[in-house]
Amino acid sequence: MTVDFFARHQAVLEEAVRAAASRAYWTPFPESPSPRNYGETANEEGRRAFEAVLGTDFPLDLPGATRMPGDEASPFGLDLNVAYPRLSPEQAVGAAARALAEWRRAGPQTWVGVSLEILHRLNRASFELAYAVQHTSGQGFMMAFQAGGPHAQDRGLEAVAYAWKEMAGIPQQARWEKPQGKQEPLRMEKQYTIVPRGVALVIGCSTFPTWNSYPGLFASLATGNTVIVKPHPTAILPLAITVRIAREVLAEAGVDPDVVQLAVHAVGDDTAQVLATHPEVRIVDFTGGKANGEWVEQHARQAQVYTEKSGVNAVIVDSADDVKAVARNLAFSLTLYSGQMCTAPQNIYVPRDGIRTARGHVGFDEVAGEIAAALENLTADAAKAPELLGAIQSPATEARIEAAEELGLPVLAQSRPLVHSQFPKARIRTPLLLRAEAGHPAIQREWFGPVAFVVATDSTAHSIALAGAGARTHGALTLSAYTTDQAVAQAVRETAEQAGVSLSLNLTGGIFVNQSAAFSDFHGTGANPAANAALCDTAFVASRFRVVQTRWHV
């Protein structure tokens, strides 16, 4: 049975390995929710599956679990009222440790085959996942479908592909013959066994519960570790569905389903800390805020720790052919999911003397005004805007808008509440755009959510220096620059390489700086404080397993 899973998906696996090596466009999971891709009934079935669990006990059998009413409230205004089975940290780690010996012995083909089958079934459940992601994260439906479904599955598959490539590169056995001059050579037989590190923990976040969890989940699972998935207490459902599907596949493979477990907990308790520092937990994948991520990095000393935290993403505007095209692209990046993407720009550096464009010099105020106008334009249609904006995931993020307004900085675009036609209680706000001087302390910290600054600098050189220092000090997942000058582009690139941040140049078309494509774009670099790992590269998988060799004379 387990060999079947590997054989069933081997062709896709090999394509995935090739795609990651070439970094050209590739995906086996269509991003369009079109019935042509997913069937005529998929959307309706997914919605019904989502609605069926509202107000009920989520159907997941975790032996020994107690019942915990969830704290999930949709940012669109729905109370989910789902109850989940709850394991104590000791129960979860104990079961994960017990499941480990059998899973270890199953070997790489089974680990990878099971992982691929889970991804395949997650893809078929993309609509159910989309509704669950929408009503926990607040993402608009299309984004919830794409980022929560196929794009997340891509990132999981990418991790499996890297894991497989590394494991397949280690021979199962070798004959070693050392010449001994005129005597017979010394001959040894050696066997190399891939062993997992142990119990792995995945700590999910509230804004991208699947996209940000799948790389770690699948990287650990595909390398033979048993995995405890700890969702954010306000975004449990998408990961509960994921774990339910994983356990179904494990059971079909004849393996203890406790290889993958869910560990829900109440807001504000210490479950994450207890799990992350448990002596049996040997791998932690964390996505979330800076303070919690740094806590894990500092305290989970017994584990390999992979973090994606947050940062202050910058845009450098030096010169452009068409300032309106720049503004449209930036406005979209600021609007998309209300700036709640870890890749969304925050500080837009523009020289206070203005910039060069194809139609001549354009002053700072005009550049800032164009961005503000593009923002207003994008969000003007109150019926359509919420799909792009999504809803604000947490009241804390909404409160941050008010805190930004209280900075007293000149307002370029106001944050307006919008009313969603379908979900009148949805927490929807347009982005707040402020003008700041380069020295203002507010731009030196992260304003997670729909808050951005157009920052007046002394010059492009000053902009570059600020962007570089910001990435080095506070971390950054993206850097964007607009310039028609090759020397400036080269200087920005040099700074990006020094600061370890990925650079997008002159995006004015259908690609936005916050977007990152699996198999092609490395998400994060691991080279600045925003993240200590990149999704996905060899470093992300290579330490999740070890090799134990046995040798003897022949």
Added chain:
Amino acid sequence: MTVDFFARHQAVLEEAVRAAASRAYWTPFPESPSPRNYGETANEEGRRAFEAVLGTDFPLDLPGATRMPGDEASPFGLDLNVAYPRLSPEQAVGAAARALAEWRRAGPQTWVGVSLEILHRLNRASFELAYAVQHTSGQGFMMAFQAGGPHAQDRGLEAVAYAWKEMAGIPQQARWEKPQGKQEPLRMEKQYTIVPRGVALVIGCSTFPTWNSYPGLFASLATGNTVIVKPHPTAILPLAITVRIAREVLAEAGVDPDVVQLAVHAVGDDTAQVLATHPEVRIVDFTGGKANGEWVEQHARQAQVYTEKSGVNAVIVDSADDVKAVARNLAFSLTLYSGQMCTAPQNIYVPRDGIRTARGHVGFDEVAGEIAAALENLTADAAKAPELLGAIQSPATEARIEAAEELGLPVLAQSRPLVHSQFPKARIRTPLLLRAEAGHPAIQREWFGPVAFVVATDSTAHSIALAGAGARTHGALTLSAYTTDQAVAQAVRETAEQAGVSLSLNLTGGIFVNQSAAFSDFHGTGANPAANAALCDTAFVASRFRVVQTRWHV
């Protein structure tokens, strides 16, 4: 010039990559010091080079350094009286950080080409290095030549090969075309730049100053990092020679020689701690004792840390065809460099009811007696024995023999001082072999040096349990087992895989458990407390560099 170095050694590099993938026997560096390999005059020139620095200032130009008289005293009785240039930690890190920008821009072919040329020249200096290793570590000359020269160079080359393979696997650019239905596809050009992590630190040890330092040194250098080499204060000379050669090559390559620096310091000061926790130091490779290694793991939070510490290596004796062959092999392992190898066995577990052999049942006392007799036999010739035993590196290790004697355990083989014909002041002792019960607390800790225990257990199952628990709790770099029973072999192997320790089965010929061959044997697993990394695998190199991408529309 730098391209020449890469081209000059490209064929060897490609062979090294193939060897590491196949894990068959391979080396470009002959281990025999024969004149056929190294030339008629190499030994004499190497000795003269070694003798020429005794009592002088070591010729190494480190800008801004002060003069520090070294503390090195040969375990063979020679006072080296070499003075070295000394940099403060701030000076060393400052220069390493300054050298980084240019070295980063040089790119992978230069990093790898320079690394390979350094290894090539180290190989030509193998005799000079051998004398330096002998008179700092106390290794016998042949071992000092092999382990300090070609075998160390093999491990360095192995690290370069892994680094090259990983870096070469990342394309320099990609064309990304995302279909857009009936519209034109989105087209982007992407470039991927490999960037180093930053300043790397290598902390050397006193017993294998080159073998244990070269993997980290070359893994970091070949991935574009600048490297500070901090030798143990009692084993500076071999690494001073190494750094001198590295800087010669760097200068010829037109690169700032500060890409590789030496950071000597006095015994007992805090140089290692200050360097290891310096915010600019992003990689630390440590080899040495458990306490210092754990300190680095706990405190050097700003860096990727690779440690090889120590452990309690076990031997399980279950059954054998010929107990004398077992005893001869074990005695050699205990005698070689007086148990000062991190791979040397310490606890030999034998059921107190004895074992099965081809000639029938053999009692515990007879097994223990055979090992003791083989030890006495190996060390009986006072003229030859010192070549195998080497000298005791530190007075602390010699004192440990006395401490073991004071345990009051039955003595199976006494530790005798021997007088070296050429070096009458050499600190030479034969191994102490004691009998212990399985419950004795002494066997639960490391006795680094020539101290071993034959431990009486309830059964082979008990022996296996003790060996597994010891590896998991205290760490182990090797596990050896003797059995003619397939089921026992399988049980030992299962325990080895659980405990993450490499296993050698039934070694009775010309291979000993303490030996580990580059390109074939992984040294350490990274899966138990003895070491958090293996020499050498992908995980050892993949996190030493990062990828920064730049993308734009086409």
